[in-house]
Amino acid sequence: MVKVAVLGAAGGIGQPLSLLVKLNPIVDELALFDVVNVPGVGADLGHINSNSTTESFLPESKEDKTALANALKGSDIVIIPAGVPRKPGMTRDDLFNINASICQGLAEVIAKNSPKAFVLVISNPVNSTVPIFAETFKKAGTFDPKRLFGVTTLDIVRANTFISQLFPKETKPGDFNVNVVGGHSGETIVPLYSIGRTKKYYDELNEEQKKALIHRVQFGGDEVVQAKNGAGSATLSMAYAGYKLAESILKAVNGESNIVECTFLNLDSSIKGASEAKKLVNNSEFFSLPVLLGKNGIEEVKYEILNEVNSDEKKLLEVAIDQLSKNIEKGVAFATK
Structure with missing residues (x-):
């Protein structure tokens, strides 16, 4: 049951x-x-x-x-x-x-x-x-x-959709599964377009197009808030994204193997790969990274992806880590006051 x-x-x-x-x-x-x-x-x-x-x-x-x-x-x-x-x-x-x-x-x-x-x-x-x-x-x-x-899945959903929209004749959003790491607001969101299936298409963009694409993923929520004009924020896409992660967890708990999703997690040393990941993100206690799911939840952090980023993404990560530390501190301070 x-x-x-x-x-x-x-x-x-x-x-x-x-x-x-x-x-x-x-x-x-x-x-x-x-x-x-x-x-x-x-x-x-x-x-x-x-x-x-x-x-x-x-x-x-x-x-x-x-x-x-x-x-x-x-x-x-x-x-x-x-x-x-x-x-x-x-x-x-x-x-x-x-x-x-x-x-x-x-x-x-x-x-x-x-x-x-x-x-x-x-x-x-x-x-x-x-x-x-x-x-x-x-x-x-x-x-x-x-x-x-x-739940940071909406950032992945947007990252997949937005790059596909730039190549509508060649691709569909479902062709991609972009790893989006960092956090879940503004510049803490770092889509890694230089890795995996999107690299081929991302490399075709000029610098201005790349910046615009990254910005759209980072601030896609504002796009929806403005379009709804006071009637709400991203609800339908967020519901889909939240369900997508829940569905993957249900599959993993039900015995399916090799299910990997990005999530914002506590990089606790009890999780395989978390300590290695922590060293790569300036000892941040929390970070969104791809994780392997199993019957007990998060089985392993796939931190190796951080070693594959290009120079532009390294700069984005530096900004994300700096901002993220303040966000995390704020939550911890509230809970422990």
């Missing part, structure tokens, strides 16, 4: 994400939690004739933790899009002040009710919220770095 809990299931990301999870044949139980509107979402999804059962959990008050605890009990995977979305003019710092408290509260209840679950953090800013989850789990004595994932 496989149970997946979605925390923030009634939101702009949560609804399409829950729909995708509902359709997955491996999932037996889908638990939907939110502080508003979730019974309607559950009733709607419950009419779909897929294999999984659906149950909604709505707290009776702000102080009520029973609904959340019940949603989490027995969960194998917990996906967290909960929080306030970014609005026009809102910085990631503004977002942090609101979402940090939400994330810490959720982490405390997860630690008590589903300490062995794989936890996928979508709530922004991921560079800071993932350290909050890690520190909160450490306090509770339940932290397992192999089971905590910061």
